[in-house]
Amino acid sequence: MFCRCAVSSFAVCFVALPVLLPVLLPVGLCAGFQSCFAHLLFGPTSGVNPPAASPIANSPGGVDSALAGLPALAVAEAHNAQPGADRGGRYPLSRSRFERALQLLQQSGQPAPEGQEGEPAWMEAMIDALVDLSSKDALTGLANRRAFEIALAREVDRVARSGESALLLTLDIDHFKKVNDTWGHPAGDQVIKAVASALVDSVRPMDLVARVGGEEFAIILPNCAAAFGETVAERVRRRVERMPVAITAVATSAHAPTLNVTVSVGGAFAPQWVRSTPALWQERADQQLYMAKSQGRNLVRLEPTAQSVVSSEEKRLLFESFQTLDHE
Amino acid sequence: MSSAETSPLPPAASSRILAITSGKGGVGKTFVSANLAAALARAGRRVLVLDADLGLANLDVVLNLFPKITLHDVFTGKSSLQDAIVPAPGGFSVLLAGSGMVEYSRMTPEVREHLQQVILQVTPKFDHVLLDTGAGISDVVLYTVSLAGEVLVVATPEPTSLTDAYATIKVLATTQGRRKMYLLVNQTRKPGEGRVVRQQLQQVVDRYVNPQLDSPVRLELLGDLPADNAVRDAVQRRQLLLQMMPGAPAAVAMVAVATKLLG
Numbered sequence: 089m090f091c092r093c094a095v096s097s098f099a100v101c102f103v104a105l106p107v108l109l110p111v112l113l114p115v116g117l118c119a120g121f122q123s124c125f126a127h128l129l130f131g132p133t134s135g136v137n138p139p140a141a142s143p144i145a146n147s148p149g150g151v152d153s154a155l156a157g158l159p160a161l162a163v164a165e166a167h168n169a170q171p172g173a174d175r176g177g178r179y180p181l182s183r184s185r186f187e188r189a190l191q192l193l194q195q196s197g198q199p200a201p202e203g204q205e206g207e208p209a210w211m212e213a214m215i216d217a218l219v220d221l222s223s224k225d226a227l228t229g230l231a232n233r234r235a236f237e238i239a240l241a242r243e244v245d246r247v248a249r250s251g252e253s254a255l256l257l258t259l260d261i262d263h264f265k266k267v268n269d270t271w272g273h274p275a276g277d278q279v280i281k282a283v284a285s286a287l288v289d290s291v292r293p294m295d296l297v298a299r300v301g302g303e304e305f306a307i308i309l310p311n312c313a314a315a316f317g318e319t320v321a322e323r324v325r326r327r328v329e330r331m332p333v334a335i336t337a338v339a340t341s342a343h344a345p346t347l348n349v350t351v352s353v354g355g356a357f358a359p360q361w362v363r364s365t366p367a368l369w370q371e372r373a374d375q376q377l378y379m380a381k382s383q384g385r386n387l388v389r390l391e392p393t394a395q396s397v398v399s400s401e402e403k404r405l406l407f408e409s410f411q412t413l414d415h416e
Numbered sequence: 417m418s419s420a421e422t423s424p425l426p427p428a429a430s431s432r433i434l435a436i437t438s439g440k441g442g443v444g445k446t447f448v449s450a451n452l453a454a455a456l457a458r459a460g461r462r463v464l465v466l467d468a469d470l471g472l473a474n475l476d477v478v479l480n481l482f483p484k485i486t487l488h489d490v491f492t493g494k495s496s497l498q499d500a501i502v503p504a505p506g507g508f509s510v511l512l513a514g515s516g517m518v519e520y521s522r523m524t525p526e527v528r529e530h531l532q533q534v535i536l537q538v539t540p541k542f543d544h545v546l547l548d549t550g551a552g553i554s555d556v557v558l559y560t561v562s563l564a565g566e567v568l569v570v571a572t573p574e575p576t577s578l579t580d581a582y583a584t585i586k587v588l589a590t591t592q593g594r595r596k597m598y599l600l601v602n603q604t605r606k607p608g609e610g611r612v613v614r615q616q617l618q619q620v621v622d623r624y625v626n627p628q629l630d631s632p633v634r635l636e637l638l639g640d641l642p643a644d645n646a647v648r649d650a651v652q653r654r655q656l657l658l659q660m661m662p663g664a665p666a667a668v669a670m671v672a673v674a675t676k677l678l679g
Contacts, residue, residue, distance in 0.1 A: 368555065398582060401624075402620055406575075
C-alpha cells in the first residue's frame with residue numbers, strides 16, 4: 089500500500105516537474121533545466137539543444153511556445169503521440185528502455201500501463217508497475233527483502249510514535265536442503281511457493297509477509313497485542329504443518345508425491361514507546377528463531393514479553409501493598 | 417530461555433561501571449549521579465560521571481560547568497577523549513554530552529560503537545564510572561545500561577515513579593538478564609520509607625517477573641534520601657549539595673549510600 093503513495097509522489101516529481109517547470113519559470117531560464125531533466129529522464133542526448141534551433145529565445149513567452157522547448161518525450165506526446173519519434177534528431181528517445189520495462193512487466197504477469205505511451209499518466213502507471221515489480225519476490229509474489237526492510241523501518245517509527253505494539257515473526261522452512269537434495273530444485277521452489285501462500289492465508293491482510301532469503305520468511309504484524317503473539321505465531325506454524333505439498337514438479341498430479349513441511353518461527357515485539365532500530369528488532373526475532381531451530385524445529389519461540397508494559401494487575405499490587413505497608 | 421544480553425565490555429571494565437537510571441524523569445537522577453560521585457571522591461576514589469543522557473543532557477547545568485569540549489566533539493572526531501574529560505567541583509571528573517547531541521537520541525550502530533569505545537577507554541583510568549542515563553526506557557538508555565556492570569534505579573515514593581521504576585527493573589531483568597539491582601529512594605517523607613518502597617517493588621517482581629526467570633531478581637536498597645529543602649537550594653544554585661551543605665540530611669544520607677556501595 090505504502091509503495092503506491094511513495095511512487096505517485098516520485099512520479100509526480102519526475103514526470104510533472106519537467107513538464108511544468110518550463111511553464112512556471114521565466115522562459116529564458118528553461119533551456120538549461122530542460123536539458124538536465126532530459127538527461128535525468130532519458131539519459132544523455134546526442135546533441136545539446138542548439139540555441140538557434142530553440143524557439144525559446146525568440147518566444148514571446150506564451151505557454152504554447154514554451155512547450156516547444158520541453159524534453160522530447162513530453163513534446164512528442166503532447167503533439168503527435170508518437171513515442172520514440174526523433175524530432176529533427178535533437179532528442180533521440182530510447183524506445184528500447186520502454187520495451188525492456190514492458191517486457192519485465194509482461195514476464196511478471198503484470199498488465200502494461202494503460203493509455204498513451206509516454207504520456208504523464210502512462211509514465212506514472214509505468215513507474216508504479218516497476219516499483220511494484222521491484223518490491224516483490226519473483227518466485228512467490230511476496231514482498232522481497234528490500235520492501236521488507238523499508239516496511240520494517242516504517243513500523244519501528246510508527247510504533248515509536250503511536251505506542252501500539254507490533255510483532256515481527258521470522259520463519260525458516262525446516263530441513264529445506266533435504267527437499268532440494270532429494271527432489272530437486274523445482275520441487276524446492278514448489279515447497280517455497282506453497283509455504284508462502286500458507287503464510288499469507290494465516291495472517292491478516294494488513295500484515296506484511298516477505299521472503300527475505302532462500303527458505304527464510306518474515307512477517308510484520310502491526311498493531312498486534314502482546315497477548316495474541318503466541319496464538320498468531322502458533323496458527324502460522326500449524327497452518328504450514330497441516331498443508332501437504334504435492335510435488336507435481338517430479339510427477340503428474342495423480343502420482344505426485346506429497347511432502348509435509350514444517351517451519352520454525354521466532355518472534356519479538358517492538359516494545360511500546362521503546363525506540364528500537366529495525367536491525368535490533370530483527371536480531372531479537374532471529375535469536376528466537378535460532379532457539380526454535382535448536383530446540384527441535386517446528387516450534388514457535390517468542391521473546392518473553394514481560395518487557396516494559398506494566399499491567400493493571402501489577403499496578404494494583406504495586407500500590408495496594410504500598411498503602412498497606414504505609415499504614416502499618 | 418532468557419534472552420540474556422550481557423555487556424559488550426570485558427567483565428573487568430564492566431564491573432567498575434554503575435548505570436544510574438529511573439524510568440521516570442525528574443526523580444533526581446542527575447542530582448544523585450553528581451552527589452554520589454562527590455561522596456565517592458571524598459572517600460578517595462577516582463570517579464568519572466558520564467552524561468549518557470545524550471538527547472537532553474543536563475549534568476552541565478547541575479554542576480554549573482560549561483566546557484568547550486564535549487562528548488559530541490569526541491564522537492565527531494574533533495577532540496581527543498582526554499580533552500573532553502574535565503574536573504568537576506566535587507573532586508571527580510565529568511564527561512559531558514553537550515547540546516549538539518540531539519542526533520544521538522536515537523540509537524544507531526555508530527552511537528553504540530562510539531559509546532562503547534569511549535567507555536572502554538575511560539574505564540581503566542577510574543575506580544568508578546557513573547553513567548547518568550536519560551529518562552525513559554529507550555534503546556539508548558537500555559544500551560547504555562547494558563554497558564554497566566551494576567545498575568542503580570532511582571525512584572521516589574510517587575506512584576508514577578514507582579510504576580516506571582518497576583517497568584525499568586522488569587525490562588532489565590528480562591532483556592539484560594539482570595538479577596541484582598540497586599535501588600535508591602529519593603525524596604522520602606519519613607524514616608524507613610525506602611525500605612517500604614523496596615519491599616513493595618520486590619513483592620511485585622516476585623509475583624510477576626521472577627516466575628518467568630531462571631533465577632530470581634533481587635532488589636537491594638542502597639539507601640533513601642529524605643526530602644530536604646537543602647536539595648532544592650543546591651540545585652537552584654547549581655552547586656553540589658555535599659559541598660554547599662554537607663550537614664544537610666540528604667547530604668548525610670548520600671554519604672551513607674556511597675559507603676554502602678563501597679561495602
